Amino acid sequence: MFAISLGDGAELRPFEPWQAADLLALCDRSREYAGAWVPLTVLAEDLESARRILQTYADKQAADTGRLYGIRQDGALVGGVLFRIFDVPNETCEVGIWLEPSAAGRGLARRASRAVIDWAVYERGMHRVEWLVSSRNTPSIRVAKNLGMTKDGVLRESFPWQGIRHDMEVWSVLAPEWKAAREAEQDAR
Template sequence: MFAVSLGDGAELRPLEPWHAGEFLSHIDRGREFIGRYVGLPDSVTDLESSLAFLRAYAEKAASDTGRVYGIWVDGELAGGVLFRTMDVPKGTAEAGCWLEPSAAGRGLVTKAVRAIIDWAVEERGIHRVEWVVSSENAASIAVARRLGMTKDGVLRESYPYRGRRHDMEVWSVLAPEWRAGRSD
């Protein structure tokens, strides 16, 4: 197992099926906050669905098509980042995140996503990393900006969620841009 320090008692680690109980407790603590823009709390509702979600990402990791990592703060799971999709032959991936309120505002998502993009670009040869976010999610858009991503466009009313359609913004960073930004 590995852990990447995010500073101030926080670390990034693989989130695996054996974490299902801890993952469910974490989702329960942040269910309303996380669910404002992300459907994860709607699909992880009990131990069985928590285990199924983590097993699906274990299968994605085994087939090299996705990854999920937890953010632990002082030993407690407080959020996560992932590659929702990853197509190594095409060199593309879509990153995402979630966080419970107790860990918000500390820069943890930015640090964690930076770590996984570094890995994807340098170790897996990913050329384009996307970030798809609700136009209403100012905090997530701020992460994209801090990571040096470019807003590619808006998919108008493309995401039906909780009874209404949301505009989704697509942000991205290309490997050469990522490397240039890391050397600043």
């Protein structure tokens, strides 16, 4: 199985249906921390539902409409990053991420997101990468800002989740902006 290094012992690996027990254990560890924002962490409530989620993403990957990767730190599964939407004809995609509490604050969300955005822009030719986030989720908004994304607007009360109608902020980065920022980073080194 392949892995993409994120540095400092962290890596991305594909998540597949046979890893349902791993997904369920990760969701159990991260549900309280991320469940207010990440439905997947709540919807994986037993082995069968975890397997269904992973099969959904396996089907999306086969259809080239989405992907899901596990984030590992020193071999331990600590989070996930995904393309919830991967729209090749329109050259747009949406990235999402979650971590268990023990992995927060180490830059893993930024590094994992950066890796998948690099792939989407450079390898797959995506023009627009979106990040949808509840206005209440300040850590995720901070990651969007750290990635150099621009806040496009707010979809007011557009996401009903767990009895709350969330305002969803739409953040994005366009391929020319992403490439210019990455080139500037390289030049600064």
